[in-house]
Amino acid sequence: MKTNPEKAGAEVIRLSFRLNGEPVQLTVPPVMRAVDLIRNELGQTGTKISCGIGRCGACSVLVNGKLAVSCLTLAYQLEGASVETVEGLSDQNEVHPIQEAFLEEGGFQCGYCTPGMVMAAKCLLESNPKPSEAAIQEAFSGNLCRCTGYGGIIRSVQRACSS
Template identity: 60%
Template sequence: MDMREMEDETRGRKDAPPLRITINGDYEEYYVDPSMRLVDFLRDYLGMTGTKISCEIGRCGACSVLVDEVLMNACLLNVYQVAGKSIQTIEGLKGEKALHPIQESFLKDGGFQCGYCTPGMVMAVQALLAEYPEPTEVQIREGLSGNLCRCTGYGGIIRAVKRAARELRQVKI
């Protein structure tokens, strides 16, 4: 049985408990297979393809999302594990302008090349800067240690994190 058939089978069933969840600030109820991976739910069911699938074992960080403001790998979570929680994906990260300051910093400082790891990396930076508004380089490297980039060599990413931290501090002042 493929994912679409599972969704059709569980959607609207009275015996299937609803998944109550807040995604990017919007509270909804969904009838889905509770064992579906969060990454598949986001991408295939909701069409939020910013969350990427790569290693599928929680080592690369391409699927990083915030669950109740904690960075987690969506490939390692089933939807029942996030019931009642708040999920933030890259689609929910917005700035006062079109892009969030973290995203703008990645553009200005060459924090991406192919862009595949970028959504997960940006979510990791969001979590990092929430905990350390003025991170040291060691904190930056540690905060990004769960996210792999095979293109940039990390120099641009580290510069982007430092710029984002500066810009976000200026906005809050």
């Protein structure tokens, strides 16, 4: 549900940032979480809400190229930033090579954690294009999956390295 805090008479903060390459300007309550802004106000529902305390990584996005758990990030912290969600990885015609690798290697089961996993993989591969298995495991230490044994996820990242 979209709200307009200015009409309600509440205190608001004006924000300006880039989301998946597109400029965004809006007003938000000072205590709004980034995950709520991204999902509810901006419609990027690939960013999932799960634990709400920064332990599962389902809400992971890239903020200025760094992995961030958006449930612990307040919306005002996005001011002037470049934010990338899983929706920003592909265009209408093809999926990103990391997403393709997850499909090919079965790096998901229910898929709920997959957007956060894909964003963690993107962050890792941008800083380390050929990570060891130990480096992959370390990079995913903040992302929990309750369905898989992580084998498919690790293979997905390894496949994405070779593409």
